[in-house]
Amino acid sequence: MEVAKLTDVTRVYKIGEVETRALNGVSITIGDGEFTSLVGPSGSGKTTLLQLIGCLDQPTSGKVIIDGKETTNLNRNQRANLRKGTIGFVFQFFALIPTLTAYENVEMPLLLNGKNSTERKQRVLELLKAVDMSERAHHRPDQLSGGQQQRVAVARALATNPKLILADEPTANLDTENGEQVMEIMKRLNKETGTTFVFATHDPRVIKYATRVVTLRDGVIEKDNHTPAK
Amino acid sequence: MMNYFKMAYRNLGRHRRRSVLSGLALAMGTALLMFVAAFFQGEMRSSLETTLRLNTGHIQVRDADYDPDKLSVAWDYLIENPDQVAAQIETLDQVQAATPRLLASGIVSVRDDSSGVEIMGVDPASSANDPYRHLVSGDFVTADDREGIVIGYPLAESLGLKVGGQLTLLINTSDGNVDEQVFTVRGIFTTGSTAYDKGIVLLPLAKAQAFSGAENHASMIFVLLKDREQAEAVAAAMPSQNFQVKTWRELNSLLVLINDFSNAYITFINLIVLGVTATVIINTLLMSVFERTREIGILTAIGMKGRQIITLFLAEASLLALGGVTFGSLAGWALSAYFAKVGIYFGDLGISQGMILDDRIYPYLTLDSAINLIVTAFIITVLASLYPARLASRMEPVEALHGAK
Structure with missing residues (x-):
């Protein structure tokens, strides 16, 4: 079963008169339960591909199907709805809402999905426990270390039980220990819940966890192979 | 809805000084307008009463x-x-x-x-x-x-x-x-x-x-x-x-007209002052939108819709309005009440077209005009926030996540 299917996708950015072809006719299918790394040098198109899979952006041409739904013609709100229920995000910068506590950050997607307070509480506590952040549930982001913030971000990404988690350079701002910790958690959750993970990274620490590595260069897929999980 | 207000409250607390100053601008505007309304009403009321008491009475019966x-x-x-x-x-x-x-x-x-x-x-x-x-x-x-x-x-x-x-x-x-x-x-x-x-x-x-x-x-x-x-x-x-019978309204038609005109004048001043105040609120919220571009991107990425982002900013404006208007109304009321007691001395204001003015004007605040002003100030503030709120809601998630406008 495929979670995402991109067919002949091109994304051109235009800044003034200059056109940049970030992706050039990319086709890729992400299967259910995969733990995939998108690798490649800066400017190869990893982040753009991730954003298109995440419905944060729309392709200039080509087709993007997420969880069986064609997304190319969806409007802003329809895309927000699709993201809300199907996709979770982990960003390179520790993308938590600074005014909310760890608990409230994880709770936010559940609120947006209209879950009641009992369901929310149960799920948030469960997730914070899963990422080993129960003790710091009521701390705000500025009271947490980078690694802790990223673990909260992982918990938030998983809050609504999405089919797909997209992570853009999730360990780029973390030291080795914290980076490993975050990856271990994600790998464990991938195994336990069957959630599909796709990373954009050039961190070898992340790549070694991947079951599939897709290499991009100059907006095209250069290599796509499977790496056994460790 | 409570969650929006909770977030809004915390967001305002991030730049406490800026929020307080914006609220203060609104409070000063409201206080000033309340006092101006009380002053005009006091002036018109005392002018009418004095004119009736001294000059025209309620009815005059005269030879035809x-x-x-x-x-x-x-x-x-x-x-x-x-x-x-x-x-x-x-x-x-x-x-x-x-x-x-x-x-x-x-x-x-x-x-x-x-x-x-x-x-x-x-x-x-x-x-x-x-x-x-x-x-x-x-x-x-x-x-x-x-x-x-x-x-x-x-x-x-x-x-x-x-x-x-x-x-x-x-x-x-x-x-x-x-x-x-x-x-x-x-x-x-x-x-x-x-x-x-x-x-x-x-x-x-x-x-x-x-x-x-x-x-x-x-x-x-x-x-x-x-x-x-x-x-x-x-x-x-x-x-x-053989008589002409004139009522006070006929005898003071100009005064009645000026009274009506003063109400229009007060509305006009209200709109100008609240318009200026609204720009302060717009400015505060615009700064907030630009500073929180990435955050808006995150919220959009996790599925917050444009309408919900607008609600979040409207909640911030409502809290600012609530604080500013409440404080301003209390100050305006206190100012009006104080001068209603001691009066404001103007000296000889002259008599114009049979309209007699007392040397001392006592502001008079009516509940109607106070409520009118409070509601108007609140609505204008919230309306003013629509522009920054819409701007935030229309940000493309990708651009917002990269911190662009």
Whole structure:
């Protein structure tokens, strides 16, 4: 079963008169339960591909199907709805809402999905426990270390039980220990819940966890192979 | 919804000084407008009350041919047997007092100083003349006094007169001539309006009639009602043959117009001041949107819709409005209440088109105008936030996540 299917996708950015072809006719299918790394040098198109899979952006041409739904013609709100229920995000910068506590950050997607307070509480506590952040549930982001913030971000990404988690350079701002910790958690959750993970990274620490590595260069897929999980 | 307000509250707390200053701008605007509204209402209210009390009454009954601008005492323009007419009017239930008055023009002179005045013959016993009984010194004239006169404090000052002092009064008589007589100042009054007090002198009606040659005539029957809103109904019930019956609304049409105009004027000022305040709020929220671009991107990425982002910013504006308007209303109310007690002294504001202004204005805040202002300020603030809120809601997630505009 495929979670995402991109067919002949091109994304051109235009800044003034200059056109940049970030992706050039990319086709890729992400299967259910995969733990995939998108690798490649800066400017190869990893982040753009991730954003298109995440419905944060729309392709200039080509087709993007997420969880069986064609997304190319969806409007802003329809895309927000699709993201809300199907996709979770982990960003390179520790993308938590600074005014909310760890608990409230994880709770936010559940609120947006209209879950009641009992369901929310149960799920948030469960997730914070899963990422080993129960003790710091009521701390705000500025009271947490980078690694802790990223673990909260992982918990938030998983809050609504999405089919797909997209992570853009999730360990780029973390030291080795914290980076490993975050990856271990994600790998464990991938195994336990069957959630599909796709990373954009050039961190070898992340790549070694991947079951599939897709290499991009100059907006095209250069290599796509499977790496056994460790 | 509570969660939006919780987030909004915390967001405002991020830049506490900026939020407080924005709230303060709104508070100052609201306080200022509330005070201005109270000031205008106080001015209009006291002007109307003073004008009715001193000048026009609630109803005037006059001879059909009487022209108030000429102050003529020719018999053709006057009411005959005014005491009878007044007594007849006073039998009406709604009437508090009805009294004849004779008005003539004259000149007061003391040695080399002189001043043009309106001479008013009054029945000293009538309660309608109570406003003239606020005496700075001396006593009010009695009905049978043939040499006594009561004058206003500013006139006494300008002519250097004291109680017991003498003045020469020149009067235009009913046959078109002039006559003069020396009178003794019995009392010096103050009504609270310098402009009015320096232009009027009071004689007992009988003396004024004899002096002017009006004999058993008066310029008008001055009528005060228990409730001035009854004026039209009472006027309709009055004898109208050979008389003109005028209500206070007809007699003060300009004042009524100015009153209406002042309401429009206040609305206009409200819109200007609140417009300026709104730009402060827009500015605050715009800065907030630009600073939180990435955060908006995150919220959008996790599935927050445009409508929900708008709600978040509207909640921030509502909290700012709630704080600012509440604080401003309390300050405006306190300011109005204080000056309503002590008044604001303006001195001689003059008389314009029969509109008499007191020397001291007492702001008067009505519940209606306070609520009107509070609701308007709140709505304008929230409306002002729509622009930044919409801007935030329309950000493309990718651009927002990269911190771009």
